[in-house]
Amino acid sequence: xxxxxxxxxxxxxxxxxxxxxxxxxxxxxxxxxxxxxxxxxxxxxxxxxxxxxxxxxxxxxxxxxxxxxxxxxxxxxxxxxxxxxxxxxxxxxxxxxxxxxxxxxxxxxxxxxxxxxxxxxxxxxxxxxxxxxxxxxxxxxxxxxxxxxxxxxxxxxxxxxxxxxxxxxxxxxxxxxxxxxxxxxxxxxxxxxxxxxxxxxxxxxxxxxxxxxxxxxxxxxxxxxxxxxxxxxxxxxxxxxxxxxxxxxxxxxxxxxxxxxxxxxxxxxxxxxxxxxxxxxxxxxxxxxxxxxxxxxxxxxxxxxxxxxxxxxxxxxxxx
Amino acid sequence: xxxxxxxxxxxxxxxxxxxxxxxxxxxxxxxxxxxxxxxxxxxxxxxxxxxxxxxxxxxxxxxxxxxxxxxxxxxxxxxxxxxxxxxxxxxxxxxxxxxxxxxxxxxxxxxxxxxxxxxxxxxxxxxxxxxxxxxxxxxxxxxxxxxxxxxxxxxxxxxxxxxxxxxxxxxxxxxxxxxxxxxxxxxxxxxxxxxxxxxxxxxxxxxxxxxxxxxxxxxxxxxxxxxxxxxxxxxxxxxxxxxxxxxxxxxxxxxxxxxxxxxxxxxxxxxxxxxxxxxxxxxxxxxxxxxxxxxxxx
Numbered sequence: 001x002x003x004x005x006x007x008x009x010x011x012x013x014x015x016x017x018x019x020x021x022x023x024x025x026x027x028x029x030x031x032x033x034x035x036x037x038x039x040x041x042x043x044x045x046x047x048x049x050x051x052x053x054x055x056x057x058x059x060x061x062x063x064x065x066x067x068x069x070x071x072x073x074x075x076x077x078x079x080x081x082x083x084x085x086x087x088x089x090x091x092x093x094x095x096x097x098x099x100x101x102x103x104x105x106x107x108x109x110x111x112x113x114x115x116x117x118x119x120x121x122x123x124x125x126x127x128x129x130x131x132x133x134x135x136x137x138x139x140x141x142x143x144x145x146x147x148x149x150x151x152x153x154x155x156x157x158x159x160x161x162x163x164x165x166x167x168x169x170x171x172x173x174x175x176x177x178x179x180x181x182x183x184x185x186x187x188x189x190x191x192x193x194x195x196x197x198x199x200x201x202x203x204x205x206x207x208x209x210x211x212x213x214x215x216x217x218x219x220x221x222x223x224x225x226x227x228x229x230x231x232x233x234x235x236x237x238x239x240x241x242x243x244x245x246x247x248x249x250x251x252x253x254x255x256x257x258x259x260x261x262x263x264x265x266x267x268x269x270x271x272x273x274x275x276x277x278x279x280x281x282x283x284x285x286x287x288x289x290x291x292x293x294x295x296x297x298x299x300x301x302x303x304x305x306x307x308x309x310x311x312x313x314x315x316x317x318x319x320x
Numbered sequence: 321x322x323x324x325x326x327x328x329x330x331x332x333x334x335x336x337x338x339x340x341x342x343x344x345x346x347x348x349x350x351x352x353x354x355x356x357x358x359x360x361x362x363x364x365x366x367x368x369x370x371x372x373x374x375x376x377x378x379x380x381x382x383x384x385x386x387x388x389x390x391x392x393x394x395x396x397x398x399x400x401x402x403x404x405x406x407x408x409x410x411x412x413x414x415x416x417x418x419x420x421x422x423x424x425x426x427x428x429x430x431x432x433x434x435x436x437x438x439x440x441x442x443x444x445x446x447x448x449x450x451x452x453x454x455x456x457x458x459x460x461x462x463x464x465x466x467x468x469x470x471x472x473x474x475x476x477x478x479x480x481x482x483x484x485x486x487x488x489x490x491x492x493x494x495x496x497x498x499x500x501x502x503x504x505x506x507x508x509x510x511x512x513x514x515x516x517x518x519x520x521x522x523x524x525x526x527x528x529x530x531x532x533x534x535x536x537x538x539x540x541x542x543x544x545x546x547x548x549x550x551x552x553x554x555x556x557x558x559x560x561x562x563x564x565x566x567x568x569x570x571x572x573x574x575x576x577x578x579x580x581x582x583x584x585x586x587x588x589x590x591x592x593x594x595x596x597x598x599x600x601x602x603x604x605x606x607x608x609x610x611x612x613x614x615x616x617x618x
Binding site for chain 1: 329331332335336339340342343346347349350351353354356357360368369371372373374415418419422425428429430434437438441443444445446447448449450451452453454456458469470472473502503504528531532533534535539550553554557558582585586588589592593596597600603604
C-alpha cells in the first residue's frame with residue numbers, strides 16, 4: 001500500500017517535472033519557435049497546400065466550386081490519360097529527348113573536360129572555361145532568340161551557306177518537326193556543355209599526380225595517360241552522374257519546348273510537362289492535368305530514389 | 321602539371337594543334353551568336369535584311385534601342401526586372417539564411433522536424449496545376465508579390481547555408497546568448513557576417529534565377545502589368561499580336577520605317593543579356609564556390 005502511494009507520488013512528481021522541463025525548454029526556445037512558426041506556416045501554405053491540391057485529380061473540379069460541391073470521380077482521369085491517342089507520342093518524345101540528353105549530352109562534357117585538361121597554357125585554359133560556361137547563365141528566351149536570329153531565313157547561317165553555294169534557298173530549320181530533336185539536343189548542348197564539364201574538370205584535378213609520374217616511368221604517352229589514368233580516375237564521378245541522370249529521365253525539359261516548339265512541331269516536341277501545362281492551364285482541364293502531373297512526378301520520384309540506391313551501392317555516393 | 325612527366329612526341333604536338341583549333345572553334349560557336357545579335361542591334365534594320373552582315377555593323381544606328389525604350393515599354397520592363405531581382409534575392413537570402421540558422425542551433429528541439437519538413441519539398445511537390453490554382457485562390461495572381469513570396473524559403477539554399485554554418489564554433493552564438501542577445505540579432509549581427517561567402521553564392525544563384533525566370537511571369541501575370549524584360553523579349557519572339565503591333569507602328573511612322581522585327585529583337589536580346597555578361601566575372605567565382613559547397617554533404 002505504502003509502496004504504491006509512494007510510487008504514485010513519484011510518478012506525479014516526474015510528470016510535473018517533465019511538464020516543467022518542457023515549459024522551461026519552450027521558454028528558452030521561444031524566439032526560435034517564433035521564427036520557426038513563420039517558416040513552417042510558409043512551407044505549409046506554399047508547399048504542402050499544393051500537395052493537398054492533388055486531391056483535385058479525383059474530382060470533377062472547376063474553379064469557383066468548392067471541393068465538396070465537386071463530383072468524386074475516382075481514377076477516371078488517370079484512366080483517361082492512357083486511353084488518349086496522344087499518350088504514346090508524349091511518352092516517346094519525353095524518352096527520346098531525355099535519352100539524347102543522357103547519351104550525347106552526357107558524353108560531350110566529358111570529352112570537353114578531357115580536352116581542356118590537355119591545354120598547357122593556363123590562361124588559354126581559363127579563357128576557354130569562362131567562355132564555355134557563359135551560355136549557362138542566360139535564359140532560354142535569350143537562347144531561343146539567338147537561334148531564331150542565327151537560323152532564320154535572313155539569318156547568318158543561311159546567308160553564309162547560300163553565298164558558299166551549298167544552299168540555293170534559305171533552309172527552314174525552325175518549325176520543322178523532323179529536325180526538332182536535333183535542334184533541341186544541340187541547343188541543350190550549347191547551353192550546358194561547359195557548365196556540365198566543371199564537375200569533370202574538378203574530378204580530373206583530383207586524380208593522384210603520382211599516378212602520372214608512375215605512368216611516365218612505365219613509358220605511357222599522353223594518350224596512354226588519358227586512357228589509363230585520367231579516365232579511370234574520374235570513373236566514379238562519371239558513373240554517379242550517369243546513374244543520377246537516369247533518375248531524371250522523365251524531365252525532358254520544359255522551357256525549351258515551349259519556346260522552340262511551334263504547332264507544326266508538336267508531334268515531336270510535346271513532352272509530359274508541356275502536355276500538363278497545355279491541358280491544365282491553357283485548356284483549363286485542371287483535374288485531368290493534375291492527374292497526369294501526379295503520375296509523372298510519382299514515377300519520377302521513384303526513379304530518383306531507385307537510382308540513388310543503385311548509386312550508393314555502386315559508388316558509395318548519392319544525393320538523397 | 322603533367323607536362324613535366326611526359327616528353328611531347330610529334331603525335332602529341334599534332335594533337336595539341338588539333339585540340340587548340342577545336343577549342344577555339346567551340347569558343348567561337350559559344351560567343352558568335354551573341355556578337356551577331358550585338359551588331360544587328362546596332363545596324364539599320366532594313367540594311368541587316370540585305371544580308372552579308374558578319375562581324376561589324378554596316379550602317380550604325382541606335383534606333384533599335386530608342387524605339388524599344390520609347391514604344392516598347394522596355395524601360396518599365398527593366399525596372400520591374402531589377403526590382404524583382406533585388407526584392408527576390410534579399411528576401412530569400414534573409415529568410416532562407418534564418419531558416420538555416422535555426423536548424424543549426426544544436427540544442428533547439430524543433431530543428432530536426434523543421435529540416436525534415438523542408439527537405440521533403442525538394443523531392444515532391446504538388447505540381448504545376450495545384451500550385452497555379454492555389455496562387456489564384458490566394459489572390460496572388462497579377463501582383464508583384466508572386467515574384468518573391470513563393471520563393472521566400474528554399475530547402476536547397478537552407479542546405480547550402482547550413483552546411484556552412486555548421487562549421488562555425490558554437491561559442492560565438494552561445495556567448496552572445498548569455499549576454500542576453502536575441503536570436504534574430506545573433507543571426508543578423510554575428511552569424512550572417514561570418515557566412516558572407518555562402519551568402520554571396522546563394523545571392524548569385526537567386527539573382528540569376530530571378531533575372532532569367534519568365535514562365536511564372538507568363539503564368540501568373542497574363543495582363544502584362546508586371547511584365548519583366550524576359551517576357552518582353554518573349555513577346556517579340558513569339559507573340560503574334562505584339563509582332564503585328566510592331567509592324568503597324570513601323571508602317572505608320574516615318575522614322576520607324578527602317579526597323580525590322582529582327583533588329584528590334586536583337587536590341588532587346590542584348591539588353592536582357594547585358595547585365596548577366598556584366599556581372600559574369602563576379603558570378604563565375606561564386607557560382608563555382610556554390611557548387612563545391614553543395615557537393616559537401618553532412
